[in-house]
Amino acid sequence: MTYAVRYYTKTGNTKRLAEAIAKELGVEALPISEAIEEPVDILFLGNSYYAFNIDPEVKAFVGSLDKNKVGKIVNFGSAAMLNSTYKKVKAEADKVGIPMDEKEFHCKGEFKGIHKGRPNQDDIDAAVQFVKQYK
Template sequence: MSIAIRYFSKTGHMKRMADVVSAVTGVEAKDITYPISEPVDTLFLGSAVYYAGIDERMKEFIRSLDGSKVKNVICFSSAALLPSSYPQVRRLLEGHGIRVDEREFHCRGSFSLLHRGHPNDEDLMNLKEFVEGLNLQ
C-alpha cells in the first residue's frame, strides 16, 4: 500500500502531528509545497482551522490534487474553537472526486491563551494510537 503525508502548519502544531503519522507509517511527512506526483492509496492530510476556516494555501493544494492519483484521504487536524476541519476538507476533496475516509483524528489546538499547550503529549499519543489502529499495512 502506498502512503503519502502532507500538511499545512502556521504554528508548528500540524508539523508535530504529521511527524507522529510519519513515525507510525515510516513515510516522510512533507508540507503542502510538495505536490502528489505519484499515485497513492492513502493520503494523510493535516490541516488546521484558522479563523473558522482552513487556510487558502490548503484549499489550493486540495484543488491541485488529481483524483486519479489519490484513492483515499485520511484527515488529521487541530483547532482551538471548531470541532474539526474535516467537513470543510471533505467538501473540497469530494468536489474533486476524491474519496475521504470517515475515520479522522482531531484534537484541540492552541490559540492565544485558549487551550495553551495543545496539541500536547497526550494528544500526540492519541494520534499515534489512531494511526496504528487503522491497520493500513
C-alpha cells in the same frame, strides 16, 4: 499500502501531529507545498481552522490533487476553538473526485494561550494510535 502525509500549519501544532503520523507510517511529513508525485493509497492531510474556514492554500492543494494518484484522504488536525475541518475538506475533495475516509483525528491545539501545551504527548500518542488502524 502506500501513504503520504501532507500538512498546513501556521503555529506548528499540526506539523507535530503530521511528523508523529509520518514516523508511524514510515514516510516523511511534508508541507502542502510539496505535490503528490507518486500514487498513494492514503493521503493523511493535516489542517486546521483559520478564521472559521480552512486556509485557501489547503483548498488549492486539495483542488490540485489528481484522483488517479490519491486513493482517499484521511483528515487530521488540531485547533483551539473549532473541531473538525472534515466537511470543509470533503467539499474540496468532492470537487476533484477523491473520497474522504469517514474517520478523522482531531485534538485541541494551543493558540494565544488557549489550550496551553496542546497538542501534548497524549494527543500525539492518540494520533499514532489512530493511524495504526490504516496499516
